[in-house]
Amino acid sequence: MVRYLRRRIGRxxxxxxxxxxTGVVMIWPTPDKYRVVPLLASGLAFLWCILFFLEDLGRGPxxxxxxxxxxxxxxxxxxxPPHR
Amino acid sequence: MTTxxxxxxxxxxxxxxxxxxxxxxxxxxxxxxxxVLTPVQAVAWAAFFNFIAFAIFGTAVAATIAxxxxxxxxxxxxxxxxGLIGAIAWDLITWWLGLPSSSxxxxxxxxxxxxxxxxxxxxxxxxxxxKIGVFIVLSPVVGLLLGFTLLTILLWAFHKTTVKxxxxxxxxxxxxxxxxxxxxxHGSNDSQKTMGVILALLIAxxxxxxxxxxxxxxxxxxxxxxxxxxxLGGWRIVHTxxxxxxxxxxxxxxxxxxxxxxxxxxxxxxxxxxxxTHTITGAIVGVGTAQRLTAVRWGIxxxxxxxxxxxxxxxxxxxxxxxxxxxxxxx
Numbered sequence: 001m002v003r004y005l006r007r008r009i010g011r012x013x014x015x016x017x018x019x020x021x022t023g024v025v026m027i028w029p030t031p032d033k034y035r036v037v038p039l040l041a042s043g044l045a046f047l048w049c050i051l052f053f054l055e056d057l058g059r060g061p062x063x064x065x066x067x068x069x070x071x072x073x074x075x076x077x078x079x080x081p082p083h084r
Numbered sequence: 085m086t087t088x089x090x091x092x093x094x095x096x097x098x099x100x101x102x103x104x105x106x107x108x109x110x111x112x113x114x115x116x117x118x119x120v121l122t123p124v125q126a127v128a129w130a131a132f133f134n135f136i137a138f139a140i141f142g143t144a145v146a147a148t149i150a151x152x153x154x155x156x157x158x159x160x161x162x163x164x165x166x167g168l169i170g171a172i173a174w175d176l177i178t179w180w181l182g183l184p185s186s187s188x189x190x191x192x193x194x195x196x197x198x199x200x201x202x203x204x205x206x207x208x209x210x211x212x213x214x215k216i217g218v219f220i221v222l223s224p225v226v227g228l229l230l231g232f233t234l235l236t237i238l239l240w241a242f243h244k245t246t247v248k249x250x251x252x253x254x255x256x257x258x259x260x261x262x263x264x265x266x267x268x269x270h271g272s273n274d275s276q277k278t279m280g281v282i283l284a285l286l287i288a289x290x291x292x293x294x295x296x297x298x299x300x301x302x303x304x305x306x307x308x309x310x311x312x313x314x315x316l317g318g319w320r321i322v323h324t325x326x327x328x329x330x331x332x333x334x335x336x337x338x339x340x341x342x343x344x345x346x347x348x349x350x351x352x353x354x355x356x357x358x359x360x361t362h363t364i365t366g367a368i369v370g371v372g373t374a375q376r377l378t379a380v381r382w383g384i385x386x387x388x389x390x391x392x393x394x395x396x397x398x399x400x401x402x403x404x405x406x407x408x409x410x411x412x413x414x415x
Contacts, residue, residue, distance in 0.1 A: 015373070022225060030218045031211070034354070037222055044229050 010059075013052040020045035089289050092165045093282055097309040098169045099175075100278035103187040104134065104313020106175045110270060110364045114265045114337035120256045126263070127315050131296035133264045134271030135311035141272035143357030145300045149280025150287070153192055154199040156294065159284045162410040163198045168281070170194030170403025177398075178391055185391040186359030191277050192216055193396035197403030201411065216357060220392070223347055223358040224366025230343035231370030235336055239374065242335075255334035262341035267314075268346025270360045275306040277357055282306070336371040343367040362392065 023042025030038050112126035121129060150156065154163075171187070171194035178185040192213075199207040243252050279298045292299075332340070336405040344364040351358045 012373075019225060019229065022221065022237055026218060026221055028221070029214060034215070034356070037226065037350075038218075040095070041222065041226050041229055044233065048229075048232070073338075 010056045012054060013049055016045050016049040016052060021051055043066060058077055086141075086161075086289070088161045088165075089199050089285060092161050092168070092285055093278045095165060095168045095172075095306055096285070098274055099172050099187075099191065100282075100306050101177075101313040102172050102175045103274050103278070104131075104310035105316055106179045106187050107270065107274065107314070107360055110360050112263070113260055113364075114341055114368070116330055117332045118256070118259065118334045118337040118343035120259045120263075120334060129260070129263060130267040130270075131311040131315040133213060133267035134275070134314050135307050137268045137271030137275070138303050138307045139153065140268060141276075141349075141352045143276060143279060143303070145273055145276035145352060145357050146280035146283055146298050147197075148215070148355045148357055149191070150276050150284040151294075152209055153193050153216070154212075156205045156284060156287060157202075158203045158207040159195075159201050160202065161285060161287050161288065163202045163292070164195070164281060164285050164288075166201070166407035167191070167195035167403045168411065170197050170399045170401075170405040173402045173406075174395060174399040178395075181391075183391040185395045186361045188274065188277055188357050188359045189216075189220065189392070189395045190399040192357070193399035194403040195281075196396070197342065197400035198407040200400075201407035203403045219348045219358045220352065220362065223351065224362040224369075226347050227344050227363040227366030228370035228373070230346055231340050231367035232345055232374045233370075235359060235374040236341040238335055252334050254285050255338050259334050259338040259341065262338045262345065265345035266341040266348070266360075266364065269345045269352060271307060271310055272352045273348050273358060273360055275310045276352070278306045278309065279303060279373045291372035322332070332368070332371070336375070338375075340364065340367040343370065359392075 020042045023038045023045055026038040027042070029034055111123075112123065112130050115121045115126045115129075117122050122298075163364045168191075171190040172188040174185070174194070175187050193400045196208055196213075242251055279302050283292070283298050284298075285295070286302075287294055287296065342363070344360070344367040347367075348358070348360060
């Protein structure tokens with residue numbers, strides 16, 4: 001399940017999800033007067049998270065090859081043949 | 085005014101100077117990294133706007149520092165002196181190591197350490213620390229999100245522009261404005277902390293009533309001290325902030341500074357002492373992320389985070405130790 005999620009969900013999505021969760025967690029300790037700040041921050045982060053997630057859905061699963069972020073699994077199949 | 089009070093006020097202004105010196109890179113790193121201005125021009129530009137910030141923002145942050153961090157009754161001249169020594173020492177250590185840690189949090193940690201050495205843990209005011217602690221996390225997060233969003237909007241708006249040189253030329257001009265805005269926010273937020281310390285001193289010495297506002301001479305001297313520190317600049321940290329974290333172009337530099345300036349204007353208006361270092365670093369990471377996640381050198385960002393984590397405890401310990409001689413002489 002984890003491996004499947006890692007192949008489908010890109011790093012930008014995960015990054016902004018983490019930022020959004022940070023914002024949500026910070027709502028609780030923030031004094032009432034300033035709660036609007038973590039609320040808006042987590043809202044904006046969730047918005048970006050959703051936008052990146054929609055982009056991930058539009059792509060196929062990706063290979064988690066180190067240094068090859070964003071390369072869809074299908075690329076390996078359709079790569080041009082080597083020159084002879 | 086007693087001699088001790090005068091010396092401590094000078095030490096407070098010295099802290100402000102060291103703050104400007106230590107944080108000068110925050111104001112100039114992006115404009116120097118994108119070669120909009122030479123380092124000399126950049127520091128002059130930043131110092132000027134650091135100084136005139138007094139005419140634009142109020143003194144809400146000063147009030148927080150003077151009254152909401154440590155019980156004002158425990159703020160004796162010796163406590164403030166030791167707190168400032170802790171903050172200055174930490175600032176100089178991190179400046180020497182080239183790490184952009186927060187002068188503001190060094191001051192808070194220093195004041196807390198000296199107050200605890202003087203009167204125990206009950207001298208600390210939880211609500212003040214709560215506000216400051218929350219914005220330790222929120223200010224870089226907000227800077228990051230705003231920087232990312234701004235740059236993404238700009239990249240989308242100008243994605244059809246084929247003449248890159250023209251775009252860079254326009255954003256070089258825009259960066260002058262964004263750097264000025266950031267220096268205004270920096271000058272306001274950071275010099276107000278010193279104002280708060282001096283106000284606390286004057287109240288403790290009985291020269292001002294507890295509900296007094298910051299005197300004009302304190303406002304002007306604090307802004308002058310930080311502007312002077314900025315003008316004498318800290319090149320050591322520029323390399324980390326401007327180019328080692330991520331590569332900056334004029335558009336991304338302007339986005340980072342604008343994002344940080346917006347955050348600082350908000351916090352100055354609401355009396356929240358935040359770290360300008362945290363804020364601009366978060367904004368620079370945000371614009372780097374807008375290019376791609378691997379554009380940010382996360383290893384260096386990690387070293388920066390460690391400097392932040394250690395600042396309050398580090399300055400706390402130094403200030404605690406700095407106060408002990410006063411305690412021994414008093415007993």
